[in-house]
Amino acid sequence: MTHLFCSDHSKEVGEDVIGSATNYQTYVLIECPPPWHSEALNSRWVPNSLKVLVEEVKRTKQPIRFLLIANNESHKIDHTTLLIYHQQEGLGNGYRKQEFKLPNIEQAAPTIRKWLSGSTPKYEVKTSATRDILVCTHGSHDMCCARYGNPFYYHADATISDLGLDEVRIWKSSHFGGHRFAPTAIDLPEGRYYGALDQESFKSILMRSGDINCLNKVYRGWGILPSAMQVLERELILRYGWDWFDYKVAGKIIKQSLDNCTIEAELTFEKPSGCLYTYQARLVKDEIKTKELKGSCNATKESVFAKYGVANLNLIASKVSAYCALPSR
Template identity: 60%
Template sequence: MNTFFCAESSRQAGEDIIGSGTNYPTYIFVECPTPWAGNAFESKSIPPNLQALVAQVKQSQLRVRFLLLAPNQSQPTNGTKVLIFDQEQGVLSRGYQKYEYNLASIEQVAGVVEQYLVGEKPDCAPETSETRDIMVCTHGSHDKCCARYGKPFYREASAIVAELSLSQVRIWQASHFGGHRFAPTAIDFPTGRYYGGLDGDSFKSILTRTGDIECMNRVYRGWSILPTSMQVLERELMLMHGWDWFDYQVAGKIIKQSFNNSTIKAELTCKTPNDSIYTYLAELVRDENR
């Protein structure tokens, strides 16, 4: 029996996980019963019209990430929930805007999503509640690390949220979104920040934005609104500014890069809640050992 787990190997090696938060402007989460296939949208509960839409979007090379969510037992819905997160428009951003729809069945998902993607107003009205949605990968049929580390952490995270009485925070089980060797791994919306190697203490700090900010050196994978090559710069600024950084609006761009991307000149601008604006320039050199 193969007992090797890449996540354990990564932790033992002290691998730096920054720069692994994939960069997408749009995420679409569809509630779907488990079990899921290794390729989530080939699962038996996915109707043909939704499979066709996902394939069409992929072929068109639109930067849209489709993922599944297991039904949330703590907040059940009669039907199928769809969560769409679109990156905030404008030069500076704090993350994503949420659009939440409750549909009668999963067969209706493709039509609503297609309307949304072409810029039409979907036939159903969105939910208007403000929530914080944390997606934990538990997709064991894709990679065993996601089940081995993701499922226990999902239960622990749910218990912590209940203990802290954070009624606006929802914990979800999600299909695979990359980084199984960093399991347990999660995405925190609406900010769109990726985390890995999580435990109870670091999760409490992330939830409450208190405690030692240095834990981000270990668990922060990066911010999805930024190119992966710039995420290490954002982490350094986070460590410099502390938890206040999470209230800043940010924009980042690559000014210049070498032909093989081994050296990058990057610019990151942030705006504080009191409207102070700071711009940072950095030269980033690729670690050839990674």
């Protein structure tokens, strides 16, 4: 049977969304009103200076993701918002934000160049916003992001307003991967990815309340961790609940088999109280959950998307103060 929409097919075959978050050291988000070309940087309002910069970054293989963003006011305002999110080193809970209010989009490339060189760019501002949520609505790149991303964005914007979350901003975004999980989102500054979202699960994510098991269906993973390790973090989220989102985390792959069917991974986290824990686990390729399907509506052939299960999860180290209880194993 031919499936027109990749997102519908992914849901039909029961693909698990976990392990699909991508890892970047830096996100550079440039406000640019749509419509966007299928290749976002070829869009009408993107200056050549920005295109040249992005190509230079690609050639030098720097782990930076450039995205266009917009909201309902972007076509009316007389300035351009530039957001740079840079990953924290070591134990951390995501990315550090720097925000710039540019007089126009032509200033984006020189401002980014200064930032990359370690200089202090002009136009930096402080705002009350503590959270930026990106929803892929890039329909010219993939039909699912138009069919599911756009309606979700408008309802999510209303949800944020209804909840009175003035410190949360929501943006339309150009393609960041995972079309087949539309509607899909990135929650910054954490850098966590979500997919197959609905308003109920979105509200739980916003408020960090409700049934934590909703993340089994919508949590794509944390972009600061290797993709294969993201299932391990989800397992620990389900154990610790919404409190997990206040923990600082670092993870690494210790070793993996040549065929990538088994992976030894280690994840360390620190609670706000200062208590430190380290888990090790064996991640095993799940042949049932591993799927072969098209990754996007425009794909001409199917790809294999490997999924892993968590085995032999053990707490191997802890540094516990009088204020902490040992976690259940």
